[in-house]
């Protein structure tokens with residue numbers, strides 16, 4: 001190595017260290033008052049986004065806490081009853097990598113989100129219709145599904161059957177089955193599909209609402225629903241594998257720009273429709289259930305105690 005190469009290498013090393021030092025850590029990014037919007041590539045204040053249910057002016061949808069969804073966007077008067085989570089073991093294999101135990105990470109997520117599992121389940125009235133809702137919380141470790149999340153789903157479905165509700169809606173945002181639980185996580189897939197079949201046989205309408213980042217086993221299980229709608233045309237990562245993973249197994253062949261994006265799924269017939277935003281969930285699902293169950297609009301409107309003022313045409 002001559003002196004020019006040495007000088008150059010030392011310059012590159014120094015530049016690397018400077019950039020490394022200046023780049024904020026994950027924790028710093030999470031605690032920052034500002035966030036970069038991938039939709040419009042502008043910095044946005046988290047407080048401003050919060051006021052608009054985490055929807056940017058450009059209509060990019062950031063993750064939303066299921067508790068906020070249930071209380072402020074979905075259930076009448078914000079009233080709903082939590083369906084208790086059974087105490088199933090989320091870590092049957094006592095999994096750990098090095099010194100890091102999976103159960104410690106799981107417990108940290110319980111503390112962080114104030115949920116017993118990654119799935120929140122609730123029952124209440126939506127525009128006068130009796131509904132069981134499941135909210136998948138991505139902030140809970142990417143909503144990796146363990147036997148505990150499965151038991152939460154089973155108890156919610158059992159409640160729906162016992163109470164003979166009008167519909168079950170699932171608002172999805174999940175990276176799939178937890179790899180730390182191996183076969184115990186995978187075995188929850190057929191259980192969920194059989195349970196969804198029970199709902200269909202009982203005449204209960206099931207509707208899957210897709211946000212971004214739905215992959216793996218959860219993506220497969222969305223097809224247990226009677227209907228699938230996306231909350232936004234530009235929601236992404238709505239296929240079994242994300243763009244990066246799919247590109248790596250598809251060497252030499254470029255993936256389409258809209259790979260895994262809602263509008264492409266609709267054009268391929270993989271989902272039934274797309275809303276303009278999550279603000280429409282409440283009205284759209286009740287319009288659909290009302291038609292299917294032959295409940296008159298008048299009947300449902302009389303029962304309605306809506307606290308959300310969204311002007312949506314009556315078409316589904």
Ligand SMILES: [Zn+2]
Nearest residue numbers: 037040056058
């Ligand atoms: Zn934006």
